[in-house]
Amino acid sequence: MATPEMGSAECDGMYSKLINKDEDTLYEEADQKPGSSDVQISVPSAGAAPGSRPYKLAAGCLGLICVVFLISIAVLCTHYKNLLFGVGEEHSALSHNYSSAQSTVERLSFNVSALTAAIGKLQREKGDVEKDKERLQSRVKELEEQAKPKTCPPEWLPFNTSCYFVSSRSKSWKDSNDYCAEKGGHLAIIHTPEEQTFLWNLLVRGHWNAYWFGISDEKAEGDWFWVDGTKLVGGFWMDGEPNNHIDEDCGYMVKTRNPSIPALKSWYDAPCSMYWPWICEAPNSY
Template identity: 35%
Template sequence: MTVCLELICVLLLVFITLYITITAERDLLKSYKNTVEEFNHTIISLQDNYTDLMTEKDQLKNNFNSLSQKKLELETRVNDLSPEKSQLQGSFDALSQKKLELETEPRKLSTHGNDRFFISSESMSWSESRQYCRDRGADLIIINTEEKQRFITSLFKEDMFFGAWIGLSDTETEGIMKWVDNSPLNRGFFDRGEPNNMGNEDCIEVDTFRDPVNNWNDAPCSMGKKCICEK
């Protein structure tokens, strides 16, 4: 009886041990299975990501090739436009020069009898004004009749707010007025109180905002004024 009881206890102990071992192995197998499944999911996810990356890489490669082709086309276009740009720049420079020439040309050209007159578009000293006229085949205007004086006043009234030089001065001898052709002044059309030689005023201007006939004024020859030229 005692031996049987001991045998049963041994068998029970073996059974318990086997049960524990089998349960542990089963749990371990289940854990391994779960780990393998997770690995499989990870591998599948990595494969999907790899596929997406390869697709994106192909797209980027295509975009790069497209941009490279576009860059080549633009470089070719730039090279083709370079001669056109040079031509346009040359035309622009020529037009700018022409504009500058036109801006420095006389603003008006008018006739009175056989005489031709024009007024400068820029202000200069009396000597510079005379050279300006000479460079254009003319000289500063000589006014020796009232008819001519009235004509000049009416013609350039709107252009000479600050007056305009005429070809009369007493630069050689103070008080002795002479025209640019060295002829003496026989009749003048000075404004009241002029010439007064205030501040070494040796050159004569027409100031059309004064009297329509008697509107001459003496002023310093270095002052910048427009001028009236006569051919």
């Protein structure tokens, strides 16, 4: 069924009927009340403006919404204020913790520097102790070697840390030194009066008992060197010796029947090609 459109003739007729019906009803009610006087009742005509109630309701709703909105804003402001206050306190706590951590780091850095310096000092002291230990171990070993009983091969005689051999045969100075080298030694090297006296006492007295020992000036006349390459200092020469009388470049020791010739004045020089007995020296064997 089609609905009448607003403003059409059909719609206007329907609206006029409703108005007339309402007017008849009002008049009937007035006639039925006892003692009622004639009352003029104004009936709005068609097309009049509607009442103000809907606008009041809308205004109330709008005010309520504004109140709710303001309350919400107040709540949000309070919330964010508390939130900002909490963030501020947290930031303050974090700042304090950062300062404390920074102080701890600085203190630890100082401690690390102190420990590094202490470690360096201990390492240097350790190095010094190790050096002292090595020296002490070397000294102990030396003392142990000295404490061991000294033995020499057969026909060799000990004195201090060496063994000595006095030959009964004769060779040139060079051949004599070669013989000593084959036995692990060399012609005797004499540094002290005690050693010189010890060797001289091993010799037999005779008319001219001569024995090669390890000294010569073959390289340069007058510069006497031991067979180990060290230069002679001092010596136990006879008065007037060495004199290089006939190209005499090798040293020998003499023990005669004359008791007036002492051990400390018994060295002479002679040609190295002469044949004499010899005295060998070798380190002690243990």
